[in-house]
Amino acid sequence: MTISLFRYAKAGGQRVMKAVLIVCDGMADRPVPELAYKTPLEIARKPNMDWLAKHGVCGIMDTVEAGVPPGSDTAHLALLGYNPFEVYTGRGPFEAAGAGIDLKPGDIAFRANFATVDENGLIVDRRAGRIEETKPLEEALHKIKIKGAEIIFKATVGHRGVLVLRGAGLSHEVSDSDPHATGVKPLKIVPRLEVEKKVPEYPVIAGGVRKLVIRRSRAAKTAKILNEFSKRAHEILKDHELNKTRVKEGKLPANYILIRGPGIVPHLIPLEERMGIKGACVAAAALVKGVCRLAGMTVVDVPGATGSVNTDLGAKVKATLKLLENHDLVLLHIKGLDEASHDRDPKKKVEFIEKIDSYLPQLIEVADFIVLTADHTTPVSVGDHTADPVPVVIYGPGVRVDDVKSFGEREAAKGGLGRISGRHLLPILADLMGKGKKFGA
Amino acid sequence: MTISLFRYAKAGGQRVMKAVLIVCDGMADRPVPELAYKTPLEIARKPNMDWLAKHGVCGIMDTVEAGVPPGSDTAHLALLGYNPFEVYTGRGPFEAAGAGIDLKPGDIAFRANFATVDENGLIVDRRAGRIEETKPLEEALHKIKIKGAEIIFKATVGHRGVLVLRGAGLSHEVSDSDPHATGVKPLKIVPRLEVEKKVPEYPVIAGGVRKLVIRRSRAAKTAKILNEFSKRAHEILKDHELNKTRVKEGKLPANYILIRGPGIVPHLIPLEERMGIKGACVAAAALVKGVCRLAGMTVVDVPGATGSVNTDLGAKVKATLKLLENHDLVLLHIKGLDEASHDRDPKKKVEFIEKIDSYLPQLIEVADFIVLTADHTTPVSVGDHTADPVPVVIYGPGVRVDDVKSFGEREAAKGGLGRISGRHLLPILADLMGKGKKFGA
Numbered sequence: 001m002t003i004s005l006f007r008y009a010k011a012g013g014q015r016v017m018k019a020v021l022i023v024c025d026g027m028a029d030r031p032v033p034e035l036a037y038k039t040p041l042e043i044a045r046k047p048n049m050d051w052l053a054k055h056g057v058c059g060i061m062d063t064v065e066a067g068v069p070p071g072s073d074t075a076h077l078a079l080l081g082y083n084p085f086e087v088y089t090g091r092g093p094f095e096a097a098g099a100g101i102d103l104k105p106g107d108i109a110f111r112a113n114f115a116t117v118d119e120n121g122l123i124v125d126r127r128a129g130r131i132e133e134t135k136p137l138e139e140a141l142h143k144i145k146i147k148g149a150e151i152i153f154k155a156t157v158g159h160r161g162v163l164v165l166r167g168a169g170l171s172h173e174v175s176d177s178d179p180h181a182t183g184v185k186p187l188k189i190v191p192r193l194e195v196e197k198k199v200p201e202y203p204v205i206a207g208g209v210r211k212l213v214i215r216r217s218r219a220a221k222t223a224k225i226l227n228e229f230s231k232r233a234h235e236i237l238k239d240h241e242l243n244k245t246r247v248k249e250g251k252l253p254a255n256y257i258l259i260r261g262p263g264i265v266p267h268l269i270p271l272e273e274r275m276g277i278k279g280a281c282v283a284a285a286a287l288v289k290g291v292c293r294l295a296g297m298t299v300v301d302v303p304g305a306t307g308s309v310n311t312d313l314g315a316k317v318k319a320t321l322k323l324l325e326n327h328d329l330v331l332l333h334i335k336g337l338d339e340a341s342h343d344r345d346p347k348k349k350v351e352f353i354e355k356i357d358s359y360l361p362q363l364i365e366v367a368d369f370i371v372l373t374a375d376h377t378t379p380v381s382v383g384d385h386t387a388d389p390v391p392v393v394i395y396g397p398g399v400r401v402d403d404v405k406s407f408g409e410r411e412a413a414k415g416g417l418g419r420i421s422g423r424h425l426l427p428i429l430a431d432l433m434g435k436g437k438k439f440g441a
Numbered sequence: 442m443t444i445s446l447f448r449y450a451k452a453g454g455q456r457v458m459k460a461v462l463i464v465c466d467g468m469a470d471r472p473v474p475e476l477a478y479k480t481p482l483e484i485a486r487k488p489n490m491d492w493l494a495k496h497g498v499c500g501i502m503d504t505v506e507a508g509v510p511p512g513s514d515t516a517h518l519a520l521l522g523y524n525p526f527e528v529y530t531g532r533g534p535f536e537a538a539g540a541g542i543d544l545k546p547g548d549i550a551f552r553a554n555f556a557t558v559d560e561n562g563l564i565v566d567r568r569a570g571r572i573e574e575t576k577p578l579e580e581a582l583h584k585i586k587i588k589g590a591e592i593i594f595k596a597t598v599g600h601r602g603v604l605v606l607r608g609a610g611l612s613h614e615v616s617d618s619d620p621h622a623t624g625v626k627p628l629k630i631v632p633r634l635e636v637e638k639k640v641p642e643y644p645v646i647a648g649g650v651r652k653l654v655i656r657r658s659r660a661a662k663t664a665k666i667l668n669e670f671s672k673r674a675h676e677i678l679k680d681h682e683l684n685k686t687r688v689k690e691g692k693l694p695a696n697y698i699l700i701r702g703p704g705i706v707p708h709l710i711p712l713e714e715r716m717g718i719k720g721a722c723v724a725a726a727a728l729v730k731g732v733c734r735l736a737g738m739t740v741v742d743v744p745g746a747t748g749s750v751n752t753d754l755g756a757k758v759k760a761t762l763k764l765l766e767n768h769d770l771v772l773l774h775i776k777g778l779d780e781a782s783h784d785r786d787p788k789k790k791v792e793f794i795e796k797i798d799s800y801l802p803q804l805i806e807v808a809d810f811i812v813l814t815a816d817h818t819t820p821v822s823v824g825d826h827t828a829d830p831v832p833v834v835i836y837g838p839g840v841r842v843d844d845v846k847s848f849g850e851r852e853a854a855k856g857g858l859g860r861i862s863g864r865h866l867l868p869i870l871a872d873l874m875g876k877g878k879k880f881g882a
Contacts, residue, residue, distance in 0.1 A: 081508075398471040398822060400829070400851050401478070416851055418830075418860030420507055427508020431828035438826055439505055440512020440525065441532040441702070441728065 017433040019369035026338030026378030040349040042408040048360035049407040056395030059417025075375035078422035090263025098290030105267035112161040114254035129252035171218035176260035191219030270296025280323040283333035309336035341378035369396030460810035467779030467819030481790040483849040489801035490848040497836030500858025516816035519863035531704025537603040539731030546708035553602040555695035570693035612659035617701035632660030711737025721764040724774035750777035782819035810837030
């Protein structure tokens, strides 16, 4: 690979710049009492991250917006330069894209669970005894045809799946059937016009009312199709051979499809069209893969990438370097730290940060630009995403190297980037890569 | 001049505060290898800029938006407090305003070139042999009348001019006739609804379609008028006495008008109405003058102001001080550094920064507030505008003086303003001048 030879070629020159955007899921934290009120990132021995901080420009970043704890989906939309407030309506589309379904803008997508209901229709288990083999069930469901929408159902991992409705006049503004409880019936799906309450009672302009009427009728039509699908799916599944066998074996039958997380597939202008950046993604998490796919990026499956601390980092870095040969930007997503944070395990978090650090030289060696950041803060003291800004460093030719010498939440706050918004990160990087698009003359 | 006596009068007091906003075009840069990885601003000897930094509050600023390389027009719109994403559709209106045409909101304006086409209609020279005397040609074009729009054409400098269409039902969403090439015919002007592809195909709501139909029909009407203008202009110009003489002299005839850069004239609420600030502008660049004129500011012509490093800075400073007597704010635009950056000449840039610095005491002496900044970064390593934030200092009574002791891109990033957006600069200054407008009670 000859890329590194050109490393300090002038920004804006003729040659193509290569960048790696490393997103360490949930890496950022708050001061931890057990770590002498340092954060895991501050206490970890991470010479390579510190090297990046010393030779790059640092800052802190509100991935989505100050005070808003980001989801992994909205965070990655923002990190790719999209405004999640404009394009995100629910998790369904990104799960479905991550599952490999070829979505079209306007499709309505849901997350789905195989579940067990008893003869009275009450939910016994929301995960159908954590069933694993669902492919035959998926195939049986393919015969469901309902007027008004094309139905696409795909089983994914374990009891999970995704459901997509395609057609004109549909809406994502419908409720879930999953009550998140057992001993009750699945919920009837109804129109749910969340924004409705935000419509002011004045001024009632003609267009506004008309739009609302259209939205209501679309949501009603969609809810009707979904209720019909739920009924027909139950009818098919309850008599399916696989379920009969399961019952004989004393296992719970997967005889119901619970759905949730509706969203409309947004029209995302592909990264390449929008910024002239040919992008690729290395990730284990389906949700992140889904966001990247919808952004028009190349998404690869890396054997050994688990989304956990036992993931094969070497394989992911190798895949990143390979993709860099014919892409401008590779987003390398590393999930394990978020898991450690959800487990409230600061030691595990420190250790995995140190492990990630040991793989950085391979990337620094080759890429022109390295951006290292997190998609959100997940404090071990909280065990869930919070809105604290994340640290970010941009390393590469032309950056205004600042005085920050080590990479951490509080050191980065003293850096030359100041406090930026997540959706400006990629435009900032693109500009440094010589791909800025001037607005005006 | 008695202004200076009141210099440290309390902010918000009765007397009128005077401010100078110095915009050094393209002054900001990236670390330059030939300057030991300092920027021209960091390495220049500029005691007065440093004095301002030491006695003022510093920060960095995204003139338009983080990651977006600003044009001079969009940058100045933002620096005057307007949102360029709302008011900017193209360069034409600002060029036309800069040429002194009295524009009305809704006018459609274009940049125009006198060009040469041969007997087959192929472009021989896009600049008509760099013709200089075009006034007689302009006058001949005044007789063109086309149904549907009032036509205003004005020749400006050299082969350049501006074209304005005025009337109901016109649109800026049309293509250019200038192919930016020779040996080809001028392009036929067609509707170009740029935003169209951004209009999602779903949900096609009634209002959206209707709006699109209206936009299409307006663009078609405008394109038709422009094609007719092009044809009639060619007919008039090809037989014009001046061109006949040129041909006899072996010069290229200016027998075609190429047009480009369409934009609709926005309704800019004048600075005085919006902020209670009576503003004036000292600039050589027509584009900057145009923005200031459309903002309702006084725009003067300063003899000796060239927009180059050979400009008469003394005359510009003198004009600034004169205008300050009966204006609250004078925007002093200095162009030369951008030229040095486009020439990729760091030494020229350093020298001109030092020259600008030497003129500052005259302004510091008189004005209550001095704001010093750049409209955008133009790295000498790139030779074009980039999105890197620019440094800014606000000096004057009441500012929260910070620890920054010298004026530069990286020092300013440590300042008390943090990272701000260009369109907040003038409201911040207005507030310091005692002209803030309380929102709420």
